[in-house]
Amino acid sequence: MLLLALIPALKLARGVAIGYLGIDPVETLAITTGTAAITLLLCSLAVTPLRRLTGWNELIRFRRLLGLMAFFYAVLHVSTYVVFDQEGSLSLIAADVYEHPWVLFGMMAFLMLIPLALTSTKGWIRRLGGKRWNRLHRLVYPAAIFAVLHFLLAVKLDVRKPVLYIVVLAVLLGTRVVWARRRAATQAPAARQRPAPLTAAEPGN
Amino acid sequence: MLIRRPPDIPTREITEESAYFGRREFLRAMGYGAGVVAASAAVPGALMACAPGQADPDDKLTPWEAVTGYNNYYEFGTAKDDPAKNAHTLKPRPWKVKVEGEVARAADYDLDDLLKPFTMQERVYRHRCVEAWSMVVPWFGFPLKDLIARLEPTSKTKFVEFTTLADTGQMPLIRRPILDWPYVEALRMDEAMHPLTLMVTGVYGKTLPNQNGAPLRLIIPWKYGFKGGKSIVRIRFLERQPRNTWNIAAPNEYGFYANVNPAVDHPRWSQKRERRIGELFRRETLPFNGYADQVASLYSGMDLRANF
Structure with missing residues (x-):
């Protein structure tokens, strides 16, 4: 899984090593890292639905890795933008974020991922407690929504790819809504008697 | 730089790309840089009028591989390669x-007949x-105004429209309606006559490669590239x-004029700066792409924010 997630990074590293990253290397960097970040973010969001559908609980072990790899690519993506597009100038970045919704959406998604990456360790789950940790990590939903909208606004006319990502995200989030409703309907009376059985070692979201 | 050559020299014999890449370095090495600038400043005004759009000495030619390998030609796919x-x-x-349309010599021309009178520059x-x-x-190429003069548009003509080939046999991808094919672009008459x-x-001394819009395309250097229709099959005087194709596709994003203007952003992204292909960092975008002194007067009194 780690190796699969590293393929885009290895491709870029190879490009840097041979000194050729396409005709516009900055565009290659931005598109490769951005696509990898969003893809891995959606993969991490697919873990819980797949686990429930298949009953294959081992899948949970990949979730943190997928989320962290998504963050890794997001850091590269934002770095590409900050260094090459805005020359590290905070005022240029602020103006760009203020004037252009697609940049704002991308930035929102990235900022939301930061606390999630920082609190991804077992230590932080213990420190925050499963419930609070879970609540914090629900930030991944708006982060993913902002990320796919950012993707949609970034392309010119040929929206097939971002629309595919939006549909996948809608399905992933939709299953959660449906399951949450069903749970609320069947467990509402029972919930009063005992709290939801969440363990700190295996928080769900 | 205006280079006239007799038409009987095959273009492939004219200049190697390596010579293009090397020529400024060569001149600089010879210490002639200042001399060249002085010489071009001394060219009489009449000749300068025939040779507009001279490149800035700081503008290094974009390599052939990029010019012919990084293209927007949606009839052949939407990715750059x-x-x-x-x-x-x-x-x-x-x-x-x-x-x-409104033109005396309306006809179906064979391209080679149409091109015969012109000397390529x-x-x-x-x-x-x-x-x-x-x-x-x-x-x-050659100035569009010379072609227009030969075709004798009527006094009614205010616009000239260019239509790109849209043939599913040669362009199988146009079965997907990404844009409203055929691709249509147009200029106001004074823009066309500029x-x-x-x-x-052609490009780099060679016949225009297909991906660059062979065999005949338009280039208007002070406008965004999409104004320059490729593989032109129809010229209509109106x-x-x-309406132009991108304006039909997204009227709030692409206007009719499409003059390069750092002060007017595309609704989704900034036009203040640009990345010169081959460079890592962005550079400032110039009004009218740096040709303001030659073309800004065409738009005097116009609100360029409304007419983007």
Whole structure:
């Protein structure tokens, strides 16, 4: 899984090593890292639905890795933008974020991922407690929504790819809504008697 | 830089790309840089008027590989490297150009007959895409105004429209309706008659590659690249302003004029700066792509924010 997630990074590293990253290397960097970040973010969001559908609980072990790899690519993506597009100038970045919704959406998604990456360790789950940790990590939903909208606004006319990502995200989030409703309907009376059985070692979201 | 050559020299014999890349370095090494600048400043005004759009000495030519490998030609796919991969199905000869509308010499022309009277010139132009990247390209062609003069438009003509080939046999990908094919672009008559506006048949001293819009395309260097229709099959002279394809596709994003303007952002992204292909960092975008002194007067009194 780690190796699969590293393929885009290895491709870029190879490009840097041979000194050729396409005709516009900055565009290659931005598109490769951005696509990898969003893809891995959606993969991490697919873990819980797949686990429930298949009953294959081992899948949970990949979730943190997928989320962290998504963050890794997001850091590269934002770095590409900050260094090459805005020359590290905070005022240029602020103006760009203020004037252009697609940049704002991308930035929102990235900022939301930061606390999630920082609190991804077992230590932080213990420190925050499963419930609070879970609540914090629900930030991944708006982060993913902002990320796919950012993707949609970034392309010119040929929206097939971002629309595919939006549909996948809608399905992933939709299953959660449906399951949450069903749970609320069947467990509402029972919930009063005992709290939801969440363990700190295996928080769900 | 205006280079006239007798038409009997095959273009392939003219200049190697390596000579293009090396020539400024060569001159600089010879210590002639200042001399060249002085010489071009001394060219009489009349000749300068025939040779507009001279490249800035700081503009290094974008390599052939980028000019012919990084293209927007949606009839052959929407990725930048798609046209170079897919455009081999285009057959640039034999080629017909239909001339119609408010024009005395309306007819179906064979391209070679249409081109016969013109001497090809090299023009080094900055090329700025609406997507905020740019290149410096040594086009080969002739001023559109010379062609228009021969076709004798009537006094009613206010606009000239260019239609790109849309043939599913040569362009199988147009079955997907990404844009409303055929691709149509148009200019106001004074823009079309401007000496910078170029009908292009070649690049880097060679016949125009298919992915660059063979066999005949338009280049208007002070406008975003999408104004320059490729593989032109029809030229129509019109009384009224026609709609152009990108304007039909997204009217709030692409206007009719599409003059390069750092002060007016695309609704989704900034036009203040651009990435020159081959450079890592962005550079400032110039009003009218740096040709303001030659073309800004065409738009005096116009609100360029409304007429984007």
